[in-house]
Amino acid sequence: MLLIAVAAVRISSRSGLPSLLLYLGIGIALGQDGIGNVAFDNAELTQVIGYAALVVILAEGGLGTKWKEIKPALPAAVVLSTLGVAVSVGITAAGAHYLVGLEWRQALIIGAVVSSTDAAAVFSVLRKVPLPSRVTGVLEAESGFNDAPVVILVVAFSTAGPVDDWYVLVGTIALELAIGAAVGLAVGFVGAYGLKHIALPASGLYPIAVMAIAVTAYAAGALAHGSGFLAVYLASMILGNAKLPHAPANRGFAEGLGWIAQIGMFVLLGLLVTPHDLVNDFWPAVVIGLVLTMVARPMEVLVSLLPFRIPWQEQALMSWAGLRGAVPIILATIPMVGQIEGSERIFNIVFVLVVVYTLIQGPTLPWLARALKLGDSAGAADLGVESAPLERLRGHLLSVAVPEGSRMHGVEVAELRLPAGSAVTLVVRDGASFVPGPATVLRTGDELLVVATDPVRDATERRLRAVGQGGKLAGWLGTGDGRETVTPTRTRFHRPSSVTGPIPVKPVKDEGTKR
CATH class of the missing domain: 1.20.1530.20 (Na+/H+ antiporter like fold)
Known part of the structure; x- marks a missing residue:
C-alpha cells in the first residue's frame, strides 16, 4: 500500500x-x-x-x-x-x-x-x-x-x-x-x-x-x-x-x-x-x-x-x-x-x-x-545552508549549496566579505573538490564548506544569505546583511576639461543617509 x-504522488504531480x-x-x-x-x-x-x-x-x-x-x-x-x-x-x-x-x-x-x-x-x-x-x-x-x-x-x-x-x-x-x-x-x-x-x-x-x-x-x-x-x-x-x-x-x-x-x-x-x-x-x-x-x-x-x-x-x-x-x-x-x-x-x-x-x-x-497576474518568480533563489556543531572545537561547519538563480553566481570568495572568524575552506564543483583562493569565482551548483567560530556563526549565515539574494553588492544597494538596511549614497562625478587620466570622484552624502 x-x-x-x-507511486500515486508521482501521478498526482503530473496530472495536477x-x-x-x-x-x-x-x-x-x-x-x-x-x-x-x-x-x-x-x-x-x-x-x-x-x-x-x-x-x-x-x-x-x-x-x-x-x-x-x-x-x-x-x-x-x-x-x-x-x-x-x-x-x-x-x-x-x-x-x-x-x-x-x-x-x-x-x-x-x-x-x-x-x-x-x-x-x-x-x-x-x-x-x-x-x-x-x-x-x-x-x-x-x-x-x-x-x-x-x-x-x-x-x-x-x-x-x-x-x-x-x-x-x-x-x-x-x-x-x-x-x-x-x-x-x-x-x-x-x-x-x-x-x-x-x-x-x-x-x-x-x-x-x-x-x-x-x-x-x-x-x-x-x-x-x-x-x-x-x-x-x-x-x-x-x-x-x-x-x-x-x-x-x-x-x-x-x-x-x-x-x-x-x-x-x-x-x-x-x-x-x-x-x-x-x-x-x-x-x-x-x-x-x-x-x-x-x-x-x-x-x-x-x-x-x-x-x-x-x-x-x-x-x-x-x-x-x-x-x-x-x-x-x-x-x-x-x-x-x-x-x-x-x-x-x-x-x-x-x-x-x-x-x-x-x-x-x-x-x-x-x-x-x-x-x-489574476499574481505570479512571484522574480526573486533570487535562497541558499540551502546546513549546520553541524563542532562542540569540542567551539565552531560550526556550514554546508552551503548555490542553487539555480542565486546571485552568488559570479561572486569571488573575497567578495563574500565574511566576518572575521569564518572562512570558505572547501568548494565542490562537478564532483571534484578543491581549496579556494580569494579570487576563486563561485558558480551555480557549487557546494561550499564554511568554517565559523561560535560568536560569528549567525552573522556568517546572514552574510551568505544576503549575498545569495543581493550579489556582491549586498549591504550597499538596499540588500541588508541581516543587521540593518543600507542605502546607497548619491555620487556626483566632475570631469574638469583640463584634466586627463582618472576621473576625480566627489561623494556627496544626503542628510540622514547611512554610508
Whole structure:
C-alpha cells in the first residue's frame, strides 16, 4: 500500500490532482465495496489516528514556514482564523438548514467542520505555485491556526446536552487559544535553545528530537486545557526558523513523516466511508459546498481582510484557495463518536463535499493565479545552508549549496566579505573538490564548506544569505546583511576639461543617509 501511495504522488504531480484524492481512492478500493472487501467502521480509532496524523502534518508545515514571509501576514491570518471562521460557519450553516433542510444542530456541525482549511492540502499546493509572499503567508498561517477554534466549535456542537451560549463559546475559544499559544511558544524557544547549545552524538538524532519537541508541545497544550494544535504549529515554526543544526535533514525527516501521516490518514478515511451510502447525500453535499465556496468563503475573506487594504486580486485568490482535505473529514468523526443524531449523514456530506470541491479547486488554483497576474518568480533563489556543531572545537561547519538563480553566481570568495572568524575552506564543483583562493569565482551548483567560530556563526549565515539574494553588492544597494538596511549614497562625478587620466570622484552624502 505504501509503494502504491508513493507511486500515486508521482501521478498526482503530473496530472495536477491533489494526492489526497488518490489516497482516499486507495482506501475505498480496499473497503467493503471495493476489491479488498475490508469491513471497517471504527470511527473512534479513525479520530485518534487522524488527530495524531494532524499533529505530524502541522509540525511539518510549521518547520517549513518562513518567519519573514509569515510575519507581515500574521494579523490578517489571525482575523481569518477567528472572525472569518465565525462568518463562514454562520453562512454555511444557514445554507445547510434552509436549502438542504438539515436541523440546526446538524447544520452548525457541518458549517464548523468545513470551515477549517486543511493544512496538508494548503502546504502541498501553495509551495508548488509561485505566489506573492503575503498571499502564501496568510494562507499558510490561516491553515495552521484555524484548526484550533474549529475543533472547539465542533466539540461544543456535538455534545449531547444543549449548546452553550455564544459568549461562553467565544470565551472558551479565546482562553484555549491563549493557553495553546503560550505553551507552543515556550516549548519552541526552550527546545530551540537546547538543540543549539547541546551537541548530540549523532546527526540522525536531531530530526527525532525536533519531532519529539513538536509532539511535546501538543501534549503540553492539551494537558493545560489549551489548543494543542496551535501549540504544535507555533513550536514547530520557532524550531524551523531557529537555524538549528542539520536543519535540511530535520525538514526532510518531518516531510517524510508527514507523507506517511497523510497516507495512513486518507486511506483510513477511505476505509471508513461506505460508497453506496454516498449516493443519497451527493446533491446536498454539492449544494452546501457551493454555498461554502461561492458565498461563505468570499464573505469570510472580505470581512476579515477589510482593515488590511489587500488588493481584490489577492482576496479573490485567497477565497478560491480555501482548500479542504482530511481535516474536515476527521472532524466529522467527532459527532459520530458522540452518537449525535444524523452523524453518519454529516460524515457522508462532508466526505463528498471535500472530494468534489478538491477536484475543482486544487487543479484550477495555478490557472487562477496566472489569470489574476499574481505570479512571484522574480526573486533570487535562497541558499540551502546546513549546520553541524563542532562542540569540542567551539565552531560550526556550514554546508552551503548555490542553487539555480542565486546571485552568488559570479561572486569571488573575497567578495563574500565574511566576518572575521569564518572562512570558505572547501568548494565542490562537478564532483571534484578543491581549496579556494580569494579570487576563486563561485558558480551555480557549487557546494561550499564554511568554517565559523561560535560568536560569528549567525552573522556568517546572514552574510551568505544576503549575498545569495543581493550579489556582491549586498549591504550597499538596499540588500541588508541581516543587521540593518543600507542605502546607497548619491555620487556626483566632475570631469574638469583640463584634466586627463582618472576621473576625480566627489561623494556627496544626503542628510540622514547611512554610508
